[in-house]
Amino acid sequence: xxxxxxxxxxTSAADSIASVGAGMPAATxxxxxxxxxxxxxxxxxxxxxxxxxxxxxxxxxxxxxxGVFGTTTGLLDRFGAARVRDTPISETAFxxxxxxxxxxxxxxxxxxxxxxxxxxxxxxxxxxxAKQSYFSGGNVTCPMVLMTSVGGGYGDAGQHSQTLYATFGxxxxxxxxxxxxxxxxxxxxxxxxxxxxxxxFMYHKALQGMGWLGTVQRSITDAPEGDYTVPLGxxxxxxEGGDVTLVGLGLSVHQALxxxxxxxxxxxxxxxxxxxxxxxxxxxxxxASVRKTGRLLVVDDxxxxxxxxxxxxxxxxEAGIALRAAPQRIAFPDIPVPFTPVMEHYALPNAERIVAxxxxxxxxxxxx
Amino acid sequence: xTEVTVPTELWDMGDEAAxxxxxxxxxxxxxxxxxxxxxxxxxxxxxLVAPASGTLNILVAAxxxxxxxxxxxxxx
Amino acid sequence: xxxxxxxxSGASVDTDATRGVSAGMASPGAASGAADSRxxxxxxxxxxxxxxxxxxxxxxxxxxxxxxxxxxxxxxMAKGPxxxxxxxxxxxxxxxxxxxxxxxxxxxxTATHRPHHVAIAKGVDLDAMAAEIFGKASGLSGGRGGHMxxxxxxxxxxxxxxxxxGLGPAVGAALAAKLRGEDHVAVAFLxxxxxNQGAFHEALNLASVWKVPAVFVIEDNSYGISVAKRDCTAVxxxxxxxxxxxxxxxFVPGNDADAVHAAAGxxxxxxxxxxxxxxxxxxxxxxxxxxxxxxxxxxxEGEVERLKAADPIPAYRARLLDAGFEVAELDKAEAEARAAxxxxxxxARAAAYPEPEEAFAHVFA
Numbered sequence: 001x002x003x004x005x006x007x008x009x010x011t012s013a014a015d016s017i018a019s020v021g022a023g024m025p026a027a028t029x030x031x032x033x034x035x036x037x038x039x040x041x042x043x044x045x046x047x048x049x050x051x052x053x054x055x056x057x058x059x060x061x062x063x064x065x066x067g068v069f070g071t072t073t074g075l076l077d078r079f080g081a082a083r084v085r086d087t088p089i090s091e092t093a094f095x096x097x098x099x100x101x102x103x104x105x106x107x108x109x110x111x112x113x114x115x116x117x118x119x120x121x122x123x124x125x126x127x128x129x130a131k132q133s134y135f136s137g138g139n140v141t142c143p144m145v146l147m148t149s150v151g152g153g154y155g156d157a158g159q160h161s162q163t164l165y166a167t168f169g170x171x172x173x174x175x176x177x178x179x180x181x182x183x184x185x186x187x188x189x190x191x192x193x194x195x196x197x198x199x200x201f202m203y204h205k206a207l208q209g210m211g212w213l214g215t216v217q218r219s220i221t222d223a224p225e226g227d228y229t230v231p232l233g234x235x236x237x238x239x240e241g242g243d244v245t246l247v248g249l250g251l252s253v254h255q256a257l258x259x260x261x262x263x264x265x266x267x268x269x270x271x272x273x274x275x276x277x278x279x280x281x282x283x284x285x286x287x288a289s290v291r292k293t294g295r296l297l298v299v300d301d302x303x304x305x306x307x308x309x310x311x312x313x314x315x316x317x318e319a320g321i322a323l324r325a326a327p328q329r330i331a332f333p334d335i336p337v338p339f340t341p342v343m344e345h346y347a348l349p350n351a352e353r354i355v356a357x358x359x360x361x362x363x364x365x366x367x368x
Numbered sequence: 369x370t371e372v373t374v375p376t377e378l379w380d381m382g383d384e385a386a387x388x389x390x391x392x393x394x395x396x397x398x399x400x401x402x403x404x405x406x407x408x409x410x411x412x413x414x415x416l417v418a419p420a421s422g423t424l425n426i427l428v429a430a431x432x433x434x435x436x437x438x439x440x441x442x443x444x
Numbered sequence: 445x446x447x448x449x450x451x452x453s454g455a456s457v458d459t460d461a462t463r464g465v466s467a468g469m470a471s472p473g474a475a476s477g478a479a480d481s482r483x484x485x486x487x488x489x490x491x492x493x494x495x496x497x498x499x500x501x502x503x504x505x506x507x508x509x510x511x512x513x514x515x516x517x518x519x520x521m522a523k524g525p526x527x528x529x530x531x532x533x534x535x536x537x538x539x540x541x542x543x544x545x546x547x548x549x550x551x552x553x554t555a556t557h558r559p560h561h562v563a564i565a566k567g568v569d570l571d572a573m574a575a576e577i578f579g580k581a582s583g584l585s586g587g588r589g590g591h592m593x594x595x596x597x598x599x600x601x602x603x604x605x606x607x608x609x610g611l612g613p614a615v616g617a618a619l620a621a622k623l624r625g626e627d628h629v630a631v632a633f634l635x636x637x638x639x640n641q642g643a644f645h646e647a648l649n650l651a652s653v654w655k656v657p658a659v660f661v662i663e664d665n666s667y668g669i670s671v672a673k674r675d676c677t678a679v680x681x682x683x684x685x686x687x688x689x690x691x692x693x694x695f696v697p698g699n700d701a702d703a704v705h706a707a708a709g710x711x712x713x714x715x716x717x718x719x720x721x722x723x724x725x726x727x728x729x730x731x732x733x734x735x736x737x738x739x740x741x742x743x744x745e746g747e748v749e750r751l752k753a754a755d756p757i758p759a760y761r762a763r764l765l766d767a768g769f770e771v772a773e774l775d776k777a778e779a780e781a782r783a784a785x786x787x788x789x790x791x792a793r794a795a796a797y798p799e800p801e802e803a804f805a806h807v808f809a
């Protein structure tokens with residue numbers, strides 16, 4: 001039997017097993033090797049540490065524990081404590097140290113356990129790492145990867161559930177990526193480590209495949225064993241369609257794909273764009289899609305105002321693309337993430353909201 | 369036909385375990401040595417490795433409790 | 445450091461002695477820290493400390509199974525009546541009671557992601573606290589904050605989840621008291637891991653420079669998640685770091701409520717006298733994992749068993765019996781403490797969830 005293809009409606013013999021790989025990169029002829037995003041990240045880091053002695057990993061609980069979110073599993077045993085370093089709770093110091101390591105020609109990967117903690121270490125990120133190349137006229141680069149967990153939906157409340165895509169995407173000098181699946185996670189991480197610029201590598205907690213954070217089956221995809229990269233700054237078409245463009249990143253890609261499936265049942269053909277990269281933002285990929293569909297809906301789980309939706313919609317509108325309906329955005333409202341589930345889930349984007357919004361956009365155009 | 373059984377001796381027998389995720393679907397081709405599922409015991413994760421290459425037949429769905437030594441799949 | 449806590453002459457008697465709806469017995473409050481003839485905690489304080497430790501431990505004992513409800517067979521953190529993370533304080537009770545025995549409702553306390561024992565000792569409304577953890581409308585913030593973000597303005601208690609970030613606000617609360625000419629104090633609780641975070645150093649320096657009535661209390665349970673203190677801290681004793689900020693540093697070994705009571709009494713009295721801040725470092729222990737579900741693979745074999753054998757609560761009970769307390773009075777205090785917790789949990793379970801739209805309230809005042 002051939003390995004699973006990129007076929008959204010494929011069913012499996014056991015009903016309780018969800019379709020794996022739908023909308024995600026297709027497997028090749030060899031048996032697929034499926035990884036969770038957490039495993040893909042750890043694999044990428046391990047492979048690059050093997051290949052390049054200048055790569056090291058720094059962060060809280062990343063050595064013995066293998067990372068609270070599984071990003072560094074097995075690395076301490078393979079590479080030892082000099083290159084896989086547990087730190088004190090001193091983000092501004094060790095992220096600053098990463099900047100210095102990078103300036104000295106090493107390739108540090110540093111983990112900020114929760115993106116919400118950026119408050120204690122932001123200077124090293126946005127004033128140092130982001131500006132090192134600029135201030136030095138390109139003479140001193142900052143080949144650093146800052147990996148960090150984002151996202152909520154599991155009751156971790158206001159200081160442990162944020163995504164902050166816009167906060168980081170907004171600041172010049174940083175590349176910012178977020179994979180929606182294991183294949184991209186591995187390829188993006190390898191590309192990020194090799195990139196001479198500081199890369200903020202966000203991983204969504206709901207997609208890590210950690211079990212205790214739930215499982216999004218579609219994020220578990222084939223990831224080839226060998227070396228490959230996924231380019232930073234390039235969005236992907238996760239599903240082709242002609243009636244409406246749904247744009248997402250990380251978790252919202254999966255919600256958009258779920259919505260697209262439902263919309264297909266209603267005769268609406270949705271195209272789903274996986275941004276992959278927040279900065280640089282692949283505006284042209286979105287524009288190309290909207291030139292085709294004329295309808296744009298952007299979905300993300302960051303705060304609404306001044307967010308990803310705003311940026312994508314502005315990028316399309318200022319290009320003067322003919323639209324068949326007013327562009328829409330679905331995002332987390334401008335409130336702290338509430339603890340109690342009835343409130344949190346009321347606020348979070350979901351597939352139903354995407355379907356409703358897309359349907360409304362389809363109904364808007366009566367003169368076609 | 370090879371049976372895929374829940375590993376023994378990796379955790380205390382009394383602890384509740386469950387497959388948190390199958391990484392492959394029923395009917396997929398799997399390679400010997402591939403991690404095909406994750407088993408969770410509280411917050412710890414353990415690997416379920418394919419003992420042989422072939423086609424995976426899943427017998428126990430994700431999120432069902434399992435016990436050590438239990439056959440959860442077969443590879444043909 | 446003197447053994448006898450002394451509230452000093454001229455200190456105002458705080459008539460607001462209540463500490464919470466379900467305080468089973470009058471808490472030390474205004475008469476706090478009054479010493480007995482031996483210079484230790486007085487009888488009333490000791491009984492209160494014991495009962496409060498029991499109350500706190502019983503609270504955690506009810507939280508644990510409630511937390512695991514719905515998270516089976518796969519431990520999915522999002523499920524059940526208490527989703528998200530849970531950081532229990534079993535073993536650290538002496539730190540909370542030894543300090544809070546000296547505090548009034550008008551004294552400020554800031555605490556961490558592991559707050560329950562401190563909140564209970566400070567007199568936070570037990571019913572509202574339980575309801576908040578269950579995410580109910582009758583919770584302290586109507587379910588918006590949850591277990592790591594408990595605020596009770598009536599007793600000036602606040603906690604939140606970013607390491608060391610409670611210290612700055614404690615300095616500010618202390619400054620407010622000083623500017624108003626009051627003898628209230630502010631106490632910030634933190635873990636030993638937080639002593640390596642920048643905010644700790646800034647707050648201690650600022651507290652000293654401004655000479656505010658603040659007390660910083662380090663609960664050293666040896667671990668920051670999986671990282672042992674010795675692997676990430678340049679000094680052996682964090683109390684030694686007090687010298688860098690020109691304030692007294694007290695080290696309290698042995699997870700001993702009476703010893704905490706003595707050290708805290710001295711520091712809080714000093715603060716109330718207007719003599720400035722202090723740092724206290726308490727050697728305590730964490731009997732559970734960092735968070736519920738933590739497999740604790742990083743702990744050496746047998747360590748948890750050894751710590752449980754040295755559980756501070758039965759040890760304190762034995763000491764009180766040795767000191768002449770009657771079994772009956774200890775049992776009675778215990779029963780009242782447990783009953784208060786049982787009632788709070790029953791009420792929390794029965795309470796209604798908020799309306800979803802309530803998520804939008806209180807973003808701004």
